[in-house]
Amino acid sequence: xxxxxxxxxVFGYSPFKSLVQHAILCxxxxxxxxxxxxxxxxxxxxxxxxLRDEIDELESEADNIKEEIRMKLSRSLILPVDRHDLxxxxxxxxxxxxxxxxxxxxxxxxRMKIKDKIMFEFDVLLAKIMECIxxxxxxxxxxxxxxxxxxxxxxxERAIEYVKTIEKIEHECDEIQIxxxxxxxxxxxxxxxxxxxxxxxxxxxxxxxxxxxxxxxRFRIMILGR
Amino acid sequence: MDPTIIFALIVSFYVAWNIGANDAAxxxxxSYGSRALTLxxxxxxxxxxxxxxxxxxxxxxxxxxxxxxxxxxxxxPHLVVYGMIAALLSAGVWIxxxxxxxxxxxxxxxxxxxVLGFGIAAASQGHLKVEMIxxxxxxxxxxxxxxxxxxGAILAFSVxxxxxxxxxxxxxxxxxxxxxxxxxVFTACYVAFAHGSNDVANAVxxxxxxxxxxxxxxxxxxxxxxxxxxxxxxVGVATWGYRVIKMVGERITELTYTRGFSAEFATxxxxxAASALGxxxxxxxTLVGSVIGVGLAxxxxxxxLRVVYKIILSWFLTLPVAMFLSIGLYSIMVVxx
Numbered sequence: 001x002x003x004x005x006x007x008x009x010v011f012g013y014s015p016f017k018s019l020v021q022h023a024i025l026c027x028x029x030x031x032x033x034x035x036x037x038x039x040x041x042x043x044x045x046x047x048x049x050x051l052r053d054e055i056d057e058l059e060s061e062a063d064n065i066k067e068e069i070r071m072k073l074s075r076s077l078i079l080p081v082d083r084h085d086l087x088x089x090x091x092x093x094x095x096x097x098x099x100x101x102x103x104x105x106x107x108x109x110x111r112m113k114i115k116d117k118i119m120f121e122f123d124v125l126l127a128k129i130m131e132c133i134x135x136x137x138x139x140x141x142x143x144x145x146x147x148x149x150x151x152x153x154x155x156x157e158r159a160i161e162y163v164k165t166i167e168k169i170e171h172e173c174d175e176i177q178i179x180x181x182x183x184x185x186x187x188x189x190x191x192x193x194x195x196x197x198x199x200x201x202x203x204x205x206x207x208x209x210x211x212x213x214x215x216x217x218r219f220r221i222m223i224l225g226r
Numbered sequence: 227m228d229p230t231i232i233f234a235l236i237v238s239f240y241v242a243w244n245i246g247a248n249d250a251a252x253x254x255x256x257s258y259g260s261r262a263l264t265l266x267x268x269x270x271x272x273x274x275x276x277x278x279x280x281x282x283x284x285x286x287x288x289x290x291x292x293x294x295x296x297x298x299x300x301x302x303p304h305l306v307v308y309g310m311i312a313a314l315l316s317a318g319v320w321i322x323x324x325x326x327x328x329x330x331x332x333x334x335x336x337x338x339x340x341v342l343g344f345g346i347a348a349a350s351q352g353h354l355k356v357e358m359i360x361x362x363x364x365x366x367x368x369x370x371x372x373x374x375x376x377x378g379a380i381l382a383f384s385v386x387x388x389x390x391x392x393x394x395x396x397x398x399x400x401x402x403x404x405x406x407x408x409x410x411v412f413t414a415c416y417v418a419f420a421h422g423s424n425d426v427a428n429a430v431x432x433x434x435x436x437x438x439x440x441x442x443x444x445x446x447x448x449x450x451x452x453x454x455x456x457x458x459x460x461v462g463v464a465t466w467g468y469r470v471i472k473m474v475g476e477r478i479t480e481l482t483y484t485r486g487f488s489a490e491f492a493t494x495x496x497x498x499a500a501s502a503l504g505x506x507x508x509x510x511x512t513l514v515g516s517v518i519g520v521g522l523a524x525x526x527x528x529x530x531l532r533v534v535y536k537i538i539l540s541w542f543l544t545l546p547v548a549m550f551l552s553i554g555l556y557s558i559m560v561v562x563x
Contacts, residue, residue: 006470007252008477009330010514012530078529079519148482149399150390150524 012077015069015086016143022069022093023140025062026107029055029100030208034126036107041119048107055104060136062097066090080151081222095211096133103204112194121183125176125202132169136212137161139219146223156223159205163216170213177206230311230563234436237314239458242429244321245333246462250276250485251470253421253493253509256486257414258475262407268466271411272418273460279422279447279501283434286504287424291337291431294504296345298435298445300351306439308559309552310432316340317428317553319478320544330533332508333428338367341432343552350553351560358479365556367378370505372539374496375515381492382519389484390523399484406483415489420497421509422459430455467492481517484527492516513539 032055037049069090073083114122139162142155149155180202184195254272258265292298297307317336324331345359393402430451438446481489493513500507514533521529 006330006474006477007255007510007513007517008474009533009536010517010530011478011480011526012528016527074532076531078518078526080524080527080533145399147527148392148403150386151299152390152394152399154395154398155487 013072013074016072018065018069019086019090019093020140020143022062022065022090022097022199023137025058025065026093026096026100026212027133027137029062029104030060030130032058033100033104034130036104037119037122037126040107041114043111043113045108045111052104052108055101056126059101062094066094080147082159082225085218085222085225089215089222092211092215092218096136096208096215099204099207101210103201103208106113106197106201106204110193110197112197114193114194114198115187118120118180118187118198119178119181121180122201122205123174125180125205128169128173128176129205129212131208132166132173132212135166135169137167137218138162139216151223159223160220163220167213170209173206173209177202230307231436234307234311234314235454237311237318238429238433238455241314241318241321241333241337242426242458242461243334243465244318244325244472245429246273246276246459246464247466248325248462248470249333249425249510250418250421250459250463251467252474253417253490253513254414255471255474256481256490257410257417257534258471258480259479259481260407260410260483260486261416265468265472268414268471269464270413272471273416273463274488275415276422276459276463277453277456279419279424279538280426280459281452282424283419283424283498284430284452284455285447285449287403287427287430287501287506288434288452290363290367290504291341291427291506292434292447293445295338295341295360295367295538296348297354297358297360299360301348303435303439304363305353305560306435307349307435308549308563309348309556310341310435312328312347312552312559313337313344313555314341314429314432314556316343316548317526320551321549324540324544329540329543330510331535332542333425333552335541335544336548337428337431338364338506339548340552342545343549344556346549347352347553347556350559359525367505369455370500370503371511372508374500374505374507374512374563375537377499378492378496378512378515379519382488382509382516383523385491386485386488389488390525391427393484403483409487410483410490413487413494416494417490417497417509420494420501423501424455424497424507425509426452426455426459429458480527481520485520486563488520488523488525489513492519504534516562 032051036048036051142159146155184198228349246311258268317340320336323335349356433451434447435445438448493516496512497509518529522528
């Protein structure tokens with residue numbers, strides 16, 4: 001209907017739904033990565049490659065969301081949080097899925113038969129990272145309550161509890177990583193290239209949890225720095 | 227009845243209809259988002275309260291537009307009739323064009339500009355001296371256009387901040403929202419009443435000198451024209467406004483109960499105060515100011531400040547356009563009738 005004048009124009013673009021959507025993509029990418037490790041264990045390398053492509057797709061979808069937010073977040077908008085804080089937070093959140101993508105690619109670099117003992121440790125690490133990302137997604141989903149209550153003190157406290165939990169889980173990931181590194185570097189029977197590649201996997205898996213923790217920290221800065 | 231007067235009545239009714247269809251609907255649409263009332267209930271309530279506001283409280287603003295801008299007592303009565311018809315027609319034409327072009331213009335600014343155009347035309351033809359036009363009153367009106375959105379913003383900001391810091395933190399936002407859902411019925415009525423009281427003048431103020439002329443050369447404001455305008459607005463709400471309410475209400479779901487309450491309460495209070503002072507202001511612009519106020523109080527996910535530039539642009543566009551239209555139409559009437 002063209003024939004009317006309206007007050008609706010005062011309502012600007014709101015990036016918050018897209019931010020939540022972006023976080024959900026990060027979680028889904030990690031889920032695929034877990035499946036990819038599972039396929040690797042079975043030496044089902046065609047599935048490994050297929051899953052890499054699927055993660056790639058999710059990553060590019062996330063990139064589109066990121067670009068959309070950046071494009072639409074003009075300076076003429078008044079948001080309840082600082083624009084710069086929000087963009088910084090988004091940048092770090094985007095690293096979660098970027099790191100998932102990196103690991104996904106690195107799984108296709110070399111075909112190895114990995115010993116169950118080592119694979120088990122990888123599963124433990126992945127499960128821990130999943131726990132971290134789940135907590136992260138819940139924190140982001142909490143955003144709507146924050147907006148609804150106009151950043152009520154209690155809601156902010158609740159959000160900050162999530163950040164603390166995420167940081168705690170990230171620390172636990174670090175410890176599992178140390179264990180894995182020790183295990184890998186003491187496996188004299190393995191081919192050095194195998195050890196090297198798996199070591200890089202461990203490092204980049206760590207980056208996933210790490211970027212979640214850093215994004216959570218940026219989230220805290222954003223909601224406290226209004 | 228003189229055909230020119232019948233024509234004036236038709237144009238006046240059209241402007242009133244337009245105000246009801248668009249502006250009245252816009253101002254109460256926030257209450258539709260809450261679904262505290264059904265669309266039908268809201269339309270009926272809005273039509274009744276617009277009518278009451280117009281007929282009971284519309285007189286002061288009518289007086290300002292009819293007698294406060296151009297010193298009509300000095301002019302010959304038939305020139306006043308031409309001038310007012312020219313002003314009405316200009317406002318009607320401009321509102322129609324601007325609505326079609328999606329410009330956020332205000333009927334208030336259109337009619338004020340158009341009446342001023344009539345005054346300037348009369349002055350240029352030597353019926354009146356330029357300094358006799360009530361420039362100080364025009365300045366006061368224009369100042370009120372600037373002040374009213376700011377007052378709306380400050381009021382809405384304060385109301386929402388109070389809700390946030392006293393109610394939200396004490397009872398939690400969910401519970402408070404639930405209560406405010408029903409308070410929106412009250413603000414819907416309040417805003418419709420206030421809107422009727424201020425905006426009816428845009429449609430019927432030019433009729434006042436036509437029907438209110440007394441033999442002693444004095445102009446009164448007959449109550450009948452307020453009722454006439456009130457009916458026009460109510461008809462506008464009922465015949466077209468419901469679509470606007472539905473459309474706007476569905477787009478602004480972000481404005482939750484407490485936020486809608488704050489914005490509507492602030493708008494209605496500002497507009498009603500302006501009506502009491504006889505100041506013709508734009509309800510829509512005041513509402514935009516109020517919504518920005520709620521946003522500044524941290525109540526909204528995103529406010530687009532670009533709308534402010536658009537509104538300012540619409541002031542600069544509406545005044546001259548309505549003025550020149552009115553100058554043209556008045557001159558034609560004086561020459562040919």
